[in-house]
Amino acid sequence: MHKEPECSLCILYGCLEKEILFQSSNRKGMLLIKILHTADVHLDSPLRSLATRNSELRDIVATATRTSFSQLVDFAISEAVAALLIAGDLFDGKERSARTGAFLTAELARLGEAGIRVFYIKGNHDAENPITGTLDLPSHVHVFDARGGSEQLTDDVWIHGVSFADRHAPDSLLPRFKAPIPGALNIAMLHSSLGGAAGHDIYAPCSVADLANMGFDYWALGHIHKRQVHSEAPWVVMPGIPQGRDIGEAGQKSATLLMIENGRIEVTDVPTSVVEFAHIELDISGADSDEVLRGLLKTSLTTTRSAASAPACVTRLTLTGRPARHWHFMRDRDVWAEQVNDLAEAIGDIWIDKLVFDLLPPTTAADTNSAADELAVTMAAIREEPGFVASAREEIETILQELPVALRDKLVADESAQDALLDRLTKAGSELVLAQMKGAGN
Incomplete structure (x- = not known):
């Protein structure tokens, strides 16, 4: 019985297929x-x-x-x-x-x-x-x-x-x-x-x-x-x-x-x-009312949450600038910390690690308060007095002794760290007193 020869195109395809298989199995990195x-x-x-x-x-x-x-x-x-x-x-x-x-x-x-x-x-x-x-x-x-x-x-x-x-x-x-x-x-x-x-x-x-x-x-x-x-x-x-x-x-x-x-x-x-950390610096110089500040905070937190691809976001929010209501914001910073936490909770899947106030006081004449300014000078001088420093250091050491060793070592690894902690605490206390005086009545 006569057998029809394969067409040249079929033969060509068959050879090509074999060559591809051979190269696939032998060519480095194929x-x-x-x-x-x-x-x-x-x-x-x-x-x-x-x-x-x-x-x-x-x-x-x-x-x-x-x-x-x-x-x-x-x-x-x-x-x-x-x-x-x-x-x-x-x-x-x-x-x-x-x-x-x-x-x-x-x-x-x-x-x-x-x-x-x-x-x-x-x-x-x-x-x-x-x-x-x-x-x-x-x-x-x-x-x-x-x-x-x-x-x-x-x-x-x-x-x-x-x-x-x-x-x-x-x-x-x-x-x-x-x-x-x-x-x-x-x-x-x-x-x-x-x-x-x-x-x-x-x-x-x-x-x-x-x-x-x-x-x-x-x-x-x-x-x-x-x-x-x-x-x-x-x-x-x-x-x-x-x-x-x-x-x-x-x-x-x-x-x-x-x-x-x-x-x-x-x-x-x-x-x-799984958890993404973010550090936000928000200039609130234009916040001339509590309502404006709340709007800035909400927008900033929403933007941060949208930019984070992890399921959870933890942020440290630092407020900067020279707002006209500087002393009012400083006076009410504990209240603002709670409001920021509430805003974050409403947005969802974002939490506040810390709210930091790094604000500059206004320089307008309306900010002058002779009694408060005089008190500020007095408190600054007291903070430098050796007797006050020694007494404050003793108080801090008493408190630190009540803490677990690991936490205490983290807060004050050495004497210089303890001095820095003392300086931060006394400065923060002075600022709070000034904020309460200059922000009074508003």
């Missing part, structure tokens, strides 16, 4: 690989905020670091990433917690069930946490030790890392890294302060130039809590803390998603905050 990079999770680290003063926010704040990490795991699973990189300080400190260990084990198990590998290096906080040495981690989790090592993720992607041996790492850890794998895409994990940053101790110091000279394609860093991309060739990325812990760590926090395709790396940030 398939898209996703990797999620985080650091400084600080599980169970307390959020220093108004949590103890606000019952509605207390539960959110108490579990914020855990919730943030759980959301990271959710994202990793939904995006089908190949690996999660944790570049140090997964834990917060020395405290041993069975609950934290159980929580982490469950979250890591979720990643394993989804086929996602985990690569983890210990930072300064992890090195002193006993949990890190006692948890029986599943096989899909690799913890790099202080000697350094390399692990293969895919045919063409290798992960390298070095952990802290103990809390202090005064010298560079770069000599402990093995050379990059030739012909592969190499990712290195390091917990380092680089050249240093405000609010962070110097650990494993090195420069961006030092990292670039090592020959790796991506540096997955940790330690500094503010996100920063230091370089793109090679990539040098500090993802920042995934959950801010106080007003000093304001703004949306994130992790970093790597997308590797055709041997190239692209990165994007992934929002992770």
Whole structure:
């Protein structure tokens, strides 16, 4: 029986299909690989905020670091990433917690069930946490030790890392890294302060130039809590803390998603905050009545809540400017603090950490009050008298002794801090007396 020859077009399509399949299986980086990079999770680290003063926010704040990490795991699973990189300080400190260990084990198990590998290096906080040495981690989790090592993720992607041996790492850890794998895409994990940053101790110091000279394609860093991309060739990325812990760590926090395709790396940030801190400075110079001030406050809080992408927002609101009703606002600042809390509650999902009055007094002739001005001069002089200072310091010390040690140490870490506290309190008292006198009758 005669068989019809295949048409030339069909033969061409068949050959082309085979070539595509061959290239897809052999060409380096042809398939898209996703990797999620985080650091400084600080599980169970307390959020220093108004949590103890606000019952509605207390539960959110108490579990914020855990919730943030759980959301990271959710994202990793939904995006089908190949690996999660944790570049140090997964834990917060020395405290041993069975609950934290159980929580982490469950979250890591979720990643394993989804086929996602985990690569983890210990930072300064992890090195002193006993949990890190006692948890029986599943096989899909690799913890790099202080000697350094390399692990293969895919045919063409290798992960390298070095952990802290103990809390202090005064010298560079770069000599402990093995050379990059030739012909592969190499990712290195390091917990380092680089050249240093405000609010962070110097650990494993090195420069961006030092990292670039090592020959790796991506540096997955940790330690500094503010996100920063230091370089793109090679990539040098500090993802920042995934959950801010106080007003000093304001703004949306994130992790970093790597997308590797055709041997190239692209990165994007992934929002992770459960509670977002914000610092507002509001100029109220034009507030010539209580009604106008309430309107300014409401608008500012509404705008801040709209700009925040986290489920909850905690803000410190600082009032600035030189309003005509300066003394009235200062006199009634406790009342205004309550009104601001009420406004925030009405808006929803925004809470006030602190209301700060940083106002300048008016300079008009109408503000003159000879008795009050004379009293102001007298109070300023009294504040400088050695006898008054000694008596006030004694009163403060008596009050401080009634506080828990941890809170006392936080308020007055040393003698200079105690002197600064004394100065703030006596100044605030003087201002309150003046405000009551100059704002009287209105």
